[in-house]
Amino acid sequence: MTTLNLAQIQQHDPEGMLHLLSSFSEQCKRGWEIGEAIKLESCDEWIPNNIVIAGMGGSGIGGDLVKAVVGAQFPCPIIVHRGYTLPAFVTSQTLFIAVSYSGNTEETLLSVEQAFSQGANILAVTSGGKLKAFTDIHNLPCVMIPAGQPPRASLGYLLMPILSVLARLEFVPDLDFQTDLDETIALLGKLAEDFHPEALESQPKQLAQALCGKLPVIYAPQELEAIAMRWKGQMNENGKSLAYYSVYPEMNHNEIEGWKYPSVLTEQCYVIQLRDPIAPSQTQRRMGITAELIQPHTAGITQVNSAGRSLLARLLSLVAIGDWTSFYLAILYEQNPTPVERIEELKRRLAM
Amino acid sequence: MTTLNLAQIQQHDPEGMLHLLSSFSEQCKRGWEIGEAIKLESCDEWIPNNIVIAGMGGSGIGGDLVKAVVGAQFPCPIIVHRGYTLPAFVTSQTLFIAVSYSGNTEETLLSVEQAFSQGANILAVTSGGKLKAFTDIHNLPCVMIPAGQPPRASLGYLLMPILSVLARLEFVPDLDFQTDLDETIALLGKLAEDFHPEALESQPKQLAQALCGKLPVIYAPQELEAIAMRWKGQMNENGKSLAYYSVYPEMNHNEIEGWKYPSVLTEQCYVIQLRDPIAPSQTQRRMGITAELIQPHTAGITQVNSAGRSLLARLLSLVAIGDWTSFYLAILYEQNPTPVERIEELKRRLAM
Numbered sequence: 224m225t226t227l228n229l230a231q232i233q234q235h236d237p238e239g240m241l242h243l244l245s246s247f248s249e250q251c252k253r254g255w256e257i258g259e260a261i262k263l264e265s266c267d268e269w270i271p272n273n274i275v276i277a278g279m280g281g282s283g284i285g286g287d288l289v290k291a292v293v294g295a296q297f298p299c300p301i302i303v304h305r306g307y308t309l310p311a312f313v314t315s316q317t318l319f320i321a322v323s324y325s326g327n328t329e330e331t332l333l334s335v336e337q338a339f340s341q342g343a344n345i346l347a348v349t350s351g352g353k354l355k356a357f358t359d360i361h362n363l364p365c366v367m368i369p370a371g372q373p374p375r376a377s378l379g380y381l382l383m384p385i386l387s388v389l390a391r392l393e394f395v396p397d398l399d400f401q402t403d404l405d406e407t408i409a410l411l412g413k414l415a416e417d418f419h420p421e422a423l424e425s426q427p428k429q430l431a432q433a434l435c436g437k438l439p440v441i442y443a444p445q446e447l448e449a450i451a452m453r454w455k456g457q458m459n460e461n462g463k464s465l466a467y468y469s470v471y472p473e474m475n476h477n478e479i480e481g482w483k484y485p486s487v488l489t490e491q492c493y494v495i496q497l498r499d500p501i502a503p504s505q506t507q508r509r510m511g512i513t514a515e516l517i518q519p520h521t522a523g524i525t526q527v528n529s530a531g532r533s534l535l536a537r538l539l540s541l542v543a544i545g546d547w548t549s550f551y552l553a554i555l556y557e558q559n560p561t562p563v564e565r566i567e568e569l570k571r572r573l574a575m
Numbered sequence: 576m577t578t579l580n581l582a583q584i585q586q587h588d589p590e591g592m593l594h595l596l597s598s599f600s601e602q603c604k605r606g607w608e609i610g611e612a613i614k615l616e617s618c619d620e621w622i623p624n625n626i627v628i629a630g631m632g633g634s635g636i637g638g639d640l641v642k643a644v645v646g647a648q649f650p651c652p653i654i655v656h657r658g659y660t661l662p663a664f665v666t667s668q669t670l671f672i673a674v675s676y677s678g679n680t681e682e683t684l685l686s687v688e689q690a691f692s693q694g695a696n697i698l699a700v701t702s703g704g705k706l707k708a709f710t711d712i713h714n715l716p717c718v719m720i721p722a723g724q725p726p727r728a729s730l731g732y733l734l735m736p737i738l739s740v741l742a743r744l745e746f747v748p749d750l751d752f753q754t755d756l757d758e759t760i761a762l763l764g765k766l767a768e769d770f771h772p773e774a775l776e777s778q779p780k781q782l783a784q785a786l787c788g789k790l791p792v793i794y795a796p797q798e799l800e801a802i803a804m805r806w807k808g809q810m811n812e813n814g815k816s817l818a819y820y821s822v823y824p825e826m827n828h829n830e831i832e833g834w835k836y837p838s839v840l841t842e843q844c845y846v847i848q849l850r851d852p853i854a855p856s857q858t859q860r861r862m863g864i865t866a867e868l869i870q871p872h873t874a875g876i877t878q879v880n881s882a883g884r885s886l887l888a889r890l891l892s893l894v895a896i897g898d899w900t901s902f903y904l905a906i907l908y909e910q911n912p913t914p915v916e917r918i919e920e921l922k923r924r925l926a927m
Contacts, residue, residue, distance in 0.1 A: 273624075273625070273652055279825060280828025281828070283825070296663050297662070297664060298663060299624070299625075299664050300652055300664050306797045306825075306855075307855045307857055308647070308855060310646060310647050310648075311649060312649060312652050330857075436837045445658045456829040459832050459833035462833075463832055464835070464837065465830070465833040465834060465837075465840065465841055466833060467819040475918065475921055476631045476635075477811040477812050479917050479921060480811050480918055481812075481818060482817060483816070483910075484814065484815050485788045485789065485817075485843075488789075488790050488817065488843055489817050503658075503659045503660060505681065505925075516920065564832075565834070565835075566828065566829075566832055568868065569861070569864055569868060572864045573857075573861065
């Protein structure tokens, strides 16, 4: 069996995903600073009816994390949009944030054009491409982030500038992230050391070993849905592994009943439960009882707890554990985690 | 192997799920009539900032279908809420629709109380229980639907009254479902005949045979997400089978890459692609190319096309195919589709 020592890892990671994982803390710090430099036109006395964050894959997940961090307290709904066609409610009363790391994601480009024609107030986040050109032509605010790495390894750049901008909007006077940000950056720095291959044992290494050869199923309270989605996507893209997720309490109304057939397959599914104090006590109880009920039908269940004090730190600590786990899973499958060959093949065929 | 003849089916279906499936068309008709009898206070000159539909499991999916039918054209976002804690944006500018078939779903009860205290405009849909009592105490409008069947077999009662009410709201003057409703009811009646066990062959029977012993993975364009969710839930609750779903184009940005490991498991996953003209042409192309790319790594892929002219008819035709498939899957697993023993066991333990 492949072991997770540094030499073996470096052999399978020629494009340096290890370095990107290790520098997540600095990236978050830099991402915040980039956001701070953005000037929006004054939003005095304007409260949007809704905020729509458009993005796909690694670019879209930043929007889900924004929603997870500030959504519950926000005076209007934050809606993450993934697709071509924009709903009619996007109007001049909408703050529309278009996120495309490359700037060339066709779904996001079509939706930002439509948002513009429907009169929405637009902010873009990108490293360049057609999205940058679009904002130049129409003189729209654009957060420029560094180019040249996989979008999924750029979460600090895709998330933090948006949080920074939202924290300064006058219609949400109570958002003050400075203390939380300092805590988050320090915690992520420490986790990168704890999870580095040179640390002999770590939770991500153990989890990757448990998940290797199994189908990962991620369960989380709905308050952590963004994190569950991130874990799934990272298992897919880094680990080249199929993976699924569901949230509590909804899964208690259907999916829990499904852990019966086909039994030869449920016994090959390994469950990760993401835990955080943000979940209501009733949901915490549901997670415990559900684990007891389904355990005999699974390959195993592991509880993964968040670390840190602030919500921002806790959410990103869970992101870090999942990111490192997906990385080690790739190594165990003897895969280079960086290339996403099938996604590229699909894009080639779409362009034909 | 279990065969799908009427005698065998009746043996495994002592509580009459077959009858409920067969009468879906009439239930939709009756559900609409129930909705028509509801009088809301005049909504003249009032446009809500958002509509929130709260419900869990079989009661919640009605909200997703409402969104799928009218969401794209609506002047405000429709948000389906599944959980205990309500976001801050639910205010007096919100139309809050609480859906609980039993009237005793704890998540929905807590959220409707919170919505009421936040000043939202409330409409309830229930067969009785504590939700009915709550609306009586506070003199709130309540759609009363017939009691005594599984919520998942009551979709006509849970969906149609809401559509009927929304169609009469003055802020959406263009909704006119009368023709679509007639088409839908006729089509569902015909499908019930086509799919009945006495019809020797049908797509649901074939699909159930393909899915038996496999892990069903449902893929749909995001415009059909509600239908994919319904299929998954019905596989879980009727079929007692684990199942997952994902939507296009998002899955092209991550999940498509996961169809590699663990290969012994991906080869046991059977993919159903739900197809309908509502998906943009780009998404249709993505579905075709994705099927080609992942086919060798799956147990098989079947395309399932909607029937009918109107969006309402097409969506509900896909619901019907999935409902019948999950029913036949239960029979193939020699299971009574009606009881959900583990969900009941969970509720008992939560109440302790």
